[in-house]
Amino acid sequence: MKINNLYSPNFDKRKRSNKSIKLIVIHYTGMQSERVSIVRLCSPKFKVSSHFLINEKGKIYRLVKDEYIAWHAGKSNWGSYKNLNKNSIGIELVNKGHKFGYTTFKKKQLSSLIRICKLLIKKYKIKKKYITGHSDIAPLRKIDPGEKFPWKQMAKNKIGIWHNYNSDFLRKYRNIKVLEKKQKISFFKNLKKIGYYFSKNTKISLFKTLIAFQRHFRQELVNGKLDKECLIIAHDIAKNCKNS
Numbered sequence: 001m002k003i004n005n006l007y008s009p010n011f012d013k014r015k016r017s018n019k020s021i022k023l024i025v026i027h028y029t030g031m032q033s034e035r036v037s038i039v040r041l042c043s044p045k046f047k048v049s050s051h052f053l054i055n056e057k058g059k060i061y062r063l064v065k066d067e068y069i070a071w072h073a074g075k076s077n078w079g080s081y082k083n084l085n086k087n088s089i090g091i092e093l094v095n096k097g098h099k100f101g102y103t104t105f106k107k108k109q110l111s112s113l114i115r116i117c118k119l120l121i122k123k124y125k126i127k128k129k130y131i132t133g134h135s136d137i138a139p140l141r142k143i144d145p146g147e148k149f150p151w152k153q154m155a156k157n158k159i160g161i162w163h164n165y166n167s168d169f170l171r172k173y174r175n176i177k178v179l180e181k182k183q184k185i186s187f188f189k190n191l192k193k194i195g196y197y198f199s200k201n202t203k204i205s206l207f208k209t210l211i212a213f214q215r216h217f218r219q220e221l222v223n224g225k226l227d228k229e230c231l232i233i234a235h236d237i238a239k240n241c242k243n244s
């Protein structure tokens with residue numbers, strides 16, 4: 001696999017061990033163009049970076065070597081991990097994002113992503129449940145890589161976790177309100193089991209975490225409303241997380 005080396009100065013100069021690498025975090029660049037994204041990720045002025053960037057044609061750039069901590073995750077949580085820069089590999093996908101014209105991810109871009117993920121998973125023994133999007137680990141601040149990112153297709157390639165239901169079955173439960181408090185509580189308990197973190201049970205943090213869950217696992221309708229479809233999916237994903 002061809003990887004083009006660029007250099008970003010935005011990383012911690014102390015090396016980390018291979019063992020500390022536990023997660024992959026997927027992002028979109030969310031900027032007007034590929035060029036602008038690269039300039040930003042490589043400029044000392046902005047203090048952001050990632051390990052890899054993949055453009056729409058599938059060309060892979062390495063900006064920071066794996067053994068150094070890149071600055072892509074920010075304040076974040078997943079399962080028992082906190083401030084994930086030190087434990088993760090960050091991969092940026094060129095996409096204008098919600099602000100400048102969100103588009104579907106390109107075929108060649110995704111096949112490069114799949115190849116690089118497979119390599120990283122093997123090298124660092126990364127578990128399925130630790131392959132996340134930026135919005136999963138920072139739901140209050142972030143919405144990338146967004147609801148167009150094909151998590152289901154990734155899971156078919158053994159990258160990340162997915163549920164076992166077919167979409168025709170699930171659709172019947174969409175928009176069916178969850179009324180019982182007990183069910184609501186069990187839904188958020190399942191989100192915690194999956195890895196989502198909310199420190200206080202404030203309305204806004206529950207709402208944003210529910211949206212992050214939908215962006216990842218129920219992309220057909222991202223509305224911040226808890227329905228039975230979400231309930232069923234969360235239950236199944238939480239179960240699948242146990243052994244993966």
Ligand SMILES: [Zn+2]
Pocket residue numbers: 026027028072134142144
């Ligand atoms: Zn991001």
